[in-house]
Amino acid sequence: MNINVTLIGQMIMFFMFVFFCMKYVWPPIVGALAEREQKIAEGLAAGEKGRHDLELAEQRATELLREGKEKAQEFIANAEKRATELVEESKLNAKAEGDRMIAAARVQIEQERNQAREALREQVAALAITGAEQILAREVDVNAHHELLQRLSAEI
């Protein structure tokens, strides 16, 4: 074990290798390892975020579905109500129309009866006058008693 210049040589060589390692080996490898670590962390975070988003979307979908169902229910209820209303309304309309038609018919019947009665009365009056004329042909002067006869016929 002789100590000689080798000692100095080894120190220089050691220093040199550390220098090269510091310049060309350590920083790129450690940097790349850190980069990979970050990438993995980012990937995991993205995965977590994706899962969270999916959960939110599922929640929203459920909500939308529920809302849609509610709306549909509401529409059906409205339609049913409207249908009932329409039926009710048409019933009322029909009833009113019927009443109106009955009333019109009644009026017409009344009119026709009045007309018939009028005609009958006129005919009876004429008949009475004719009868009376024939009875009274001899003793009643038509001209003298015309006014009386007119009143009579109006009273019948």
Add this chain to the structure above:
Amino acid sequence: MAGESQSPSEYIGHHIQNLTFGRTHDGHWGFAHDAREATEMGFMSINVDTMLWSLVLGVLFIWLFGKVARNFSVDKPSRLQSFIEVIVEFVNGAIKDTFHGKNALIGPLALTIFVWIFLMNLMDLVPVDLPGAILQGTDIHFMKIVPTTDVNATLGMAITVFLLMIYYGIKVKGIGGFLAEFAFHPFGKWLLPVNLALELVSFFAKPLSLALRLYGNLFAGELIFVLIAALIPIYMQWVLSLPWAIFHILVIILQAYIFMMLTIVYLSQAHESH
């Protein structure tokens, strides 16, 4: 097994001798031919094998990791990239657990220490006679391929870490704060000399323990492989060398880890006041 001309002790000595280049006592430059000559070369000599193998393994580390870093794919990692990632994550995790300051150097430093020391330790699992067999017939008589069994290598790293501790200690706490830690801790200002003695010893023990722990473990491991190869007949060697090699797989990883962890702890202490 030892060559015909070698005694076991010669064989062992041969295997724990670095290939040292320097100036011999007769004045010309060249490789040392034995341990005594290498020692006589003194400080102005260099262990060529330690330098060569640590350089090759360090370049291998930078090349391999640099390649992966250049072609890094965040989404589709290749098998090699996944493997590298595991190592980097492991080192980064150790730093995050222990080191709470902000420092761009600590990561590359810890990674380099861990991988480089591991690769150097791994050379321990190469059969002890393989380099010698390959170099047979050449002028190169010694070849220790495990740089961490050379105290120069481990001490070099430990001293570098030590200098970084001082640098960051002064940078973070200021020169006053840095020195105050030696003076007023653990017993308060009335026992300043005691504090100084305790703290200085523990401070200088840090790089020494770092260097000698790694060197000792690996040198001992290598020595046991050499001993097995030297003393046991070749057909029986596997009985001991195989279990030892399997056990040694643990040791080389553990030693690399300990060196890295202690470096992180020491630098962490340099960043925090007590």
